[in-house]
């Protein structure tokens with residue numbers, strides 16, 4: 423099986439999208455004869471010539487990107503728009519998407535995921551699945567045991583895909599957990615996020631004491 427991948431992360435091969443893809447790919451390649459090619463679209467804008475060629479010649483194309491401000495990064499939107507003239511030019515193409523985000527609830531990715539499915543239909547391709555995963559902001563700061571579990575699941579998903587050519591719904595559901603957090607869980611998660619992510623950054627920049635500043639006025 424031949425799988426083509428476009429990594430749409432603005433961080434290219436040093437981002438979280440890449441880390442997750444590496445494990446998916448390694449699982450996919452566990453089946454003898456499978457091959458993978460990967461492009462980093464951030465390097466090819468604004469023309470995206472290699473990505474357009476890939477789109478035209480691929481059998482299976484996985485486009486992977488992070489959620490930025492509740493949608494796709496602007497550079498990924500630019501990539502999608504560049505595909506408009508390719509509508510109907512590769513009707514057999516199985517188009518898949520992988521969307522991962524920082525907040526723990528996978529639900530945040532579902533809106534842009536629906537857009538992606540619609541995009542696949544509009545390009546007259548076969549919508550072939552959506553891999554959605556929340557909680558990825560912490561991949562570089564979470565304990566290895568938690569991160570290893572996520573990586574292992576991406577490996578398993580890639581392996582099953584490499585064997586069957588289909589995304590395994592059971593693995594997708596495991597990966598997407600939790601879809602929502604309860605208010606009790608949120609009360610536990612928010613202080614941890616504040617401590618390990620935002621406060622840490624503020625400390626490094628010597629501005630922690632400004633955490634509660636109101637530069638736009640007290641009423642806003």
Ligand SMILES: Cc1cc2nc3c(=O)[nH]c(=O)nc-3n(C[C@H](O)[C@H](O)[C@H](O)COP(=O)(O)O)c2cc1C
Pocket residue numbers: 431432433436437438439440487488489490491492493522523524525526530558559
């Ligand atoms: C500019 C920017 C905007 C972001 N917006 C969101 C967001 O709206 N929701 C969310 O859950 N995560 C958001 N994140 C977090 C990223 O989705 C998360 O860190 C992701 O793993 C980054 O992947 P990358 O390293 O491949 O860019 C944002 C990150 C950045 C840099």
